[in-house]
Amino acid sequence: xxxxxLSKFVKVPKxxxxxxxxxxxxxxxxxxxxxxxxxxxxxxxxxxxxLIMFDIGTNFDFKRLRRQGxxxxxxxxxxxxxxxxxxxxxxxxxxxxxxxxxxxxxxxVATAPAATLLVLKEYNAEGDVTDSLIxxxxxxxxxxxxxxxxxVAVLLAVQGTSSLITALTTNLLSIGIGIAxxxxxxxxxxxxxxxxxxxxxxxxxxxxxxVIFGIxxxxxxxxxxxxxxxxxxxxxxxxxxxxxxxxxxRIGWPLYVLFFLLAGAKLHLENLxxxxxxxxxxxxxxxxxxxxxxxxxxxxIPTAPYASKEIGWGLLSQAGCALGxxxxxxxxxxxxxxxxxxxxxxxxxxxxxxGSILVRTVVVRAGEVKVIALIDRxxxxxxxxxxxxxxxxxLTKIGFGHWERPEHIExxxxxxxxxxxxxxxxxxxxxxxxxxxMSHSRFNNMPVTGAENHYEGMISYPELREVIYDPSLxxxxxxxDFARMKDVxxxxxxxxxxxLEKFKVLNTDCLPVVDHETGRLMGLLEQREVLRLxxxxxxxxNYKEK
Amino acid sequence: xxxxxxxxxxxxLTELNAQDRFDAIKRLVKVLVDTGALDESLQLLSEREVxxxxxxxxxxxxxxxxxxxxxxDGLNCEIAAFAKAxxxxxxxxxxxxxxxxxxxxxxxxxxxxPHVRTLSQIVHLFNNESKRNRIRRAKTKEExxxxxx
Numbered sequence: 080x081x082x083x084x085l086s087k088f089v090k091v092p093k094x095x096x097x098x099x100x101x102x103x104x105x106x107x108x109x110x111x112x113x114x115x116x117x118x119x120x121x122x123x124x125x126x127x128x129x130l131i132m133f134d135i136g137t138n139f140d141f142k143r144l145r146r147q148g149x150x151x152x153x154x155x156x157x158x159x160x161x162x163x164x165x166x167x168x169x170x171x172x173x174x175x176x177x178x179x180x181x182x183x184x185x186x187x188v189a190t191a192p193a194a195t196l197l198v199l200k201e202y203n204a205e206g207d208v209t210d211s212l213i214x215x216x217x218x219x220x221x222x223x224x225x226x227x228x229x230x231v232a233v234l235l236a237v238q239g240t241s242s243l244i245t246a247l248t249t250n251l252l253s254i255g256i257g258i259a260x261x262x263x264x265x266x267x268x269x270x271x272x273x274x275x276x277x278x279x280x281x282x283x284x285x286x287x288x289x290v291i292f293g294i295x296x297x298x299x300x301x302x303x304x305x306x307x308x309x310x311x312x313x314x315x316x317x318x319x320x321x322x323x324x325x326x327x328x329r330i331g332w333p334l335y336v337l338f339f340l341l342a343g344a345k346l347h348l349e350n351l352x353x354x355x356x357x358x359x360x361x362x363x364x365x366x367x368x369x370x371x372x373x374x375x376x377x378x379x380i381p382t383a384p385y386a387s388k389e390i391g392w393g394l395l396s397q398a399g400c401a402l403g404x405x406x407x408x409x410x411x412x413x414x415x416x417x418x419x420x421x422x423x424x425x426x427x428x429x430x431x432x433x434g435s436i437l438v439r440t441v442v443v444r445a446g447e448v449k450v451i452a453l454i455d456r457x458x459x460x461x462x463x464x465x466x467x468x469x470x471x472x473x474l475t476k477i478g479f480g481h482w483e484r485p486e487h488i489e490x491x492x493x494x495x496x497x498x499x500x501x502x503x504x505x506x507x508x509x510x511x512x513x514x515x516x517m518s519h520s521r522f523n524n525m526p527v528t529g530a531e532n533h534y535e536g537m538i539s540y541p542e543l544r545e546v547i548y549d550p551s552l553x554x555x556x557x558x559x560d561f562a563r564m565k566d567v568x569x570x571x572x573x574x575x576x577x578x579l580e581k582f583k584v585l586n587t588d589c590l591p592v593v594d595h596e597t598g599r600l601m602g603l604l605e606q607r608e609v610l611r612l613x614x615x616x617x618x619x620x621n622y623k624e625k
Numbered sequence: 626x627x628x629x630x631x632x633x634x635x636x637x638l639t640e641l642n643a644q645d646r647f648d649a650i651k652r653l654v655k656v657l658v659d660t661g662a663l664d665e666s667l668q669l670l671s672e673r674e675v676x677x678x679x680x681x682x683x684x685x686x687x688x689x690x691x692x693x694x695x696x697x698d699g700l701n702c703e704i705a706a707f708a709k710a711x712x713x714x715x716x717x718x719x720x721x722x723x724x725x726x727x728x729x730x731x732x733x734x735x736x737x738x739p740h741v742r743t744l745s746q747i748v749h750l751f752n753n754e755s756k757r758n759r760i761r762r763a764k765t766k767e768e769x770x771x772x773x774x
Binding site for chain 1: 678681682684686692694696719734736737738740741742744745748749752
């Protein structure tokens with residue numbers, strides 16, 4: 080929770096916060112999380128990754144993919160093709176062997192599914208760029224898993240460890256079984272979900288995924304591939320996908336927090352000191368491939384959304400899939416496997432943390448994140464104030480406390496109780512500045528003023544938080560464009576009970592006090608203060624009566 | 626959602642020769658009145674609101690685009706007019722390029738969300754270099770309108 084709050088404060092995704100938090104409490108810095116504990120929790124983190132892959136798989140709705148296909152296909156080709164080629168060429172030229180360069184090129188393609196998806200979920204990102212990002216991550220991970228398994232099989236055969244036919248058959252069979260298992264699992268979920276209702280539906284889902292996860296571990300199938308296919312099978316055959324995902328989000332978060340803390344704890348910061356030439360080439364070539372490849376090819380796709388040229392920045396994070404495949408390489412060909420592991424483990428520190436921050440940047444810049452996700456401020460609820468007043472009234476009726484009727488505030492005028500030193504939003508304040516103003520205000524509505532404090536209207540926070548924050552509007556939308564309710568105001572000489580009447584009918588926690596002759600904002604009248612005064616006045620008048 | 630929901634084909638001008646940005650705004654508001662999109666009783670108010678908004682903060686975007694807009698009391702729905710200015714008019718854009726593509730938008734005093742969505746849609750359209758070029762190359766109202774559709 081502390082890490083989550085801190086992350087929001089410094090405006091980085093919680094995922095990055097958890098990773099850094101894990102890194103700090105992990106064995107390499109503070110040592111609060113020991114290596115043995117991390118290893119013992121490995122099955123949990125693998126299960127979390129399986130659920131994340133399932134979630135990503137549910138993005139493969141064929142109907143939607145057909146609609147996006149015209150620009151997604153070239154983007155996928157650019158992401159996979161350019162990244163592979165640049166890393167392969169860079170690593171090979173820098174002196175590594177041909178086979179080593181091929182394997183590293185394939186690994187470079189994979190984007191961390193967990194970091195990407197969880198950042199998108201944290202910010203409730205919605206839109207073409209968000210959908211494209213998830214699809215690209217799903218496809219590049221699938222490519223990476225299949226291509227890597229096949230490449231390792233071929234390389235072993237070439238080295239004479241096994242025959243090419245046997246190695247290929249074994250690996251293709253393993254991939255085929257994985258795909259079949261995922262597909263059957265998905266269809267079984269869709270079928271059985273119809274037979275049950277309510278909470279039973281999610282319990283059934285969890286039961287099936289645990290069984291399938293167990294089968295994957297038992298037969299050695301790639302659980303990432305299996306769960307991705309399972310998600311795709313469910314979304315295309317079940318009516319309850321959204322229901323399952325909502326429940327999954329609810330119970331999954333603690334698991335995901337643990338996943339990232341442990342992932343952070345596993346990061347080897349000390350490896351950065353020993354980054355070799357190949358690691359540096361890998362870092363640069365992979366970044367260029369992902370960012371530049373997509374950007375370059377988007378020029379030739381007229382149907383691509385404008386912001387999709389920046390998608391490559393959101394594909395940089397790397398962890399789960401690449402690390403998992405490296406372990407496969409270590410087991411099957413220890414010599415080269417260890418060399419691959421050194422490079423991937425050392426570069427993951429950078430890619431995972433920086434990559435998760437860049438995912439946020441991409442969707443925010445694409446205008447697919449609502450203001451509410453970017454402002455660290457709870458919503459002050461005017462209804463809570465009304466509820467408190469009602470409760471006080473009820474208590475008075477049954478003999479506790481003192482509630483006042485409006486006549487007891489007779490004689491008091493608005494200017495007697497208004498806040499005079501009020502912070503206002505300048506009429507020409509830009510969109511980001513408005514968000515900053517609102518995040519520091521305790522009111523739900525904030526007054527907008529022009530020259531000589533002329534009142535221009537109010538900006539409503541409950542309304543603003545629903546707006547999609549589009550950075551391209553930063554220079555075109557100013558406070559004047561957001562200001563509404565210019566007529567909702569009260570004069571300084573108005574009686575306080577008039578204000579009370581206005582508060583009864585208006586959904587606002589404060590009223591601007593405006594001089595009707597000059598149009599200037601004189602102050603702000605708080606609903607809370609008016610309600611408080613009702614009680615106070617009553618108490619003093621009671622004493623007078625006595 | 627297509628911009629054709631707020632822009633009528635008749636409200637597209639292929640050539641606007643205005644003295645300055647305020648003259649351009651007045652002419653575009655007049656176009657809205659002439660095409661029946663804006664009630665005549667709201668003409669002066671609309672002009673005043675857009676000019677006041679323009680004075681508060683100029684609406685010139687980069688790449689020769691301007692997006693004058695304002696909230697107008699009494700309006701029922703969003704309406705727009707578009708013109709290609711010949712010669713281009715200075716809208717105090719940050720890149721200093723005078724605007725030859727002017728999109729005027731009037732919005733009612735409705736909730737903020739749809740207003741932002743529309744502006745966002747317009748800005749994204751004009752951010753697209755190929756669309757800007759197509760509009761600049763277009764000779765007729767119909768060709769321009771097709772791009773906004």
